[in-house]
Amino acid sequence: MERREFLRRAAAVAGVAALGGAAPAAEEPKLERRNEQPTMRYARLGRTNLAVSRIVHGSLHTNRERIPLLAKLYEGGVNLFDTSHVYGGGRSEEAIGEFLSQDGRRKNAFICTKMDIRAQLSARRDVYKTAMERTEGALRRLRTDHVDIMMLHGCTTLLDYVKNEEWLRAADDLKKQGKARFIGLSEHAKPAETLTLAAETGRYDVAMVAFSLIKGAWGSLGRTDVESIRPALEAARKADMGILAMKAALQADKIVAAVPDPKLKRAGPSPFQLCYRYVLGIEGVAAVTCGMVNMTQVEENLRVPALDLAAGDIERLHRAAARSRVCGFCGTCLDACANRVAVQDILRFEGYHHHGHRAEARAAYAALAPGQRATACQGCGACERACPGCVPIRRRLEEAHRVLA
Numbered sequence: 001m002e003r004r005e006f007l008r009r010a011a012a013v014a015g016v017a018a019l020g021g022a023a024p025a026a027e028e029p030k031l032e033r034r035n036e037q038p039t040m041r042y043a044r045l046g047r048t049n050l051a052v053s054r055i056v057h058g059s060l061h062t063n064r065e066r067i068p069l070l071a072k073l074y075e076g077g078v079n080l081f082d083t084s085h086v087y088g089g090g091r092s093e094e095a096i097g098e099f100l101s102q103d104g105r106r107k108n109a110f111i112c113t114k115m116d117i118r119a120q121l122s123a124r125r126d127v128y129k130t131a132m133e134r135t136e137g138a139l140r141r142l143r144t145d146h147v148d149i150m151m152l153h154g155c156t157t158l159l160d161y162v163k164n165e166e167w168l169r170a171a172d173d174l175k176k177q178g179k180a181r182f183i184g185l186s187e188h189a190k191p192a193e194t195l196t197l198a199a200e201t202g203r204y205d206v207a208m209v210a211f212s213l214i215k216g217a218w219g220s221l222g223r224t225d226v227e228s229i230r231p232a233l234e235a236a237r238k239a240d241m242g243i244l245a246m247k248a249a250l251q252a253d254k255i256v257a258a259v260p261d262p263k264l265k266r267a268g269p270s271p272f273q274l275c276y277r278y279v280l281g282i283e284g285v286a287a288v289t290c291g292m293v294n295m296t297q298v299e300e301n302l303r304v305p306a307l308d309l310a311a312g313d314i315e316r317l318h319r320a321a322a323r324s325r326v327c328g329f330c331g332t333c334l335d336a337c338a339n340r341v342a343v344q345d346i347l348r349f350e351g352y353h354h355h356g357h358r359a360e361a362r363a364a365y366a367a368l369a370p371g372q373r374a375t376a377c378q379g380c381g382a383c384e385r386a387c388p389g390c391v392p393i394r395r396r397l398e399e400a401h402r403v404l405a
């Protein structure tokens, strides 16, 4: 939809509300469809009514050299491209902008970007001004006059930011000005809490939450957070928010390697495909974002939505995930550590390193304050006692420091 048309429709809706007109009778929502291809599957992204490809391009590692991967994804029917100004210092947005600005692709795809204003939210200063400036920068790099979804980035430990009035005022104004059609938020650690709060505000159309097979497996360890996500997903569903899952397959190979189960190692779907497909099977999840850095990954992921998972595969995966002791990004250790060591971030960076993004992983680790790094760990074990995934955190921190420092 062109921006002019988008503004016209927004004004029409606002006009009905201002006149106190009766809401039209509930009818089947009309989905907005773009770049649909027969081999891809699509799902309604909550009240946005965007029909999004069930595989979304997550572009933490995207840059101009990876434009051929974008082209292959587009050709395969991917229609939502997710990015942020923090990815590669803006290079990810620039690459997506360059690709989508050609051959009429912008009108045939959806863009989601995220703004990181945590410093301003934390200082309670310049929140509105920075949000507006960051949007202008994103639009310039993306070579467009609007994004389809603008997200507040990284609400991990900052749950009160979800309700920050200055940010929400900026979000409303971005919508009114036609620069962002829908508003969302992303988080890396506490999907249940974040989703519940976001649904309560009624201001978020979309949420991108970290959820994976590992969290789904904690029930079998008897220390589960997985049940808490169900009421949160239900609250989000009632608010008709669109849910995108992320971090769904981080260290998938380690999960499968952790068990001597030949059936999981047989030829067939890869560990990554299995993990992504598992998350797509969770009710309420519209799509999963996948970071991809080579053509093999792109081709594998394009096949995920149409994969049939056998019931036995899910059970085997659950058992494997429970035994893998891989971090599931729940954030529990953030509250457990009196020294405020950034356990979850460090393990996430180690995951990036493990998947070949070595320079980025080391840079992210170097950007942590010294008191947050693995070397600040006093070895008390409080985090391990709290961790629902029984991750041997102290050992993992040492290993992570060795490769990241």
Ligand code: SF4
Pocket (backbone or CB within 6 Å): 336, 337, 338, 339, 340, 341, 343, 376, 377, 378, 379, 380, 381, 382, 383, 384, 393, 394
């Ligand atoms: S073992 Fe280290 S990281 Fe864990 S709670 Fe203690 S000081 Fe924090």
Ligand code: SF4
Pocket (backbone or CB within 6 Å): 326, 327, 328, 329, 330, 331, 332, 333, 334, 343, 344, 347, 386, 387, 388, 389, 390, 391, 393
């Ligand atoms: S180490 Fe454990 S407690 Fe910490 S984020 Fe990972 S799974 Fe959660």
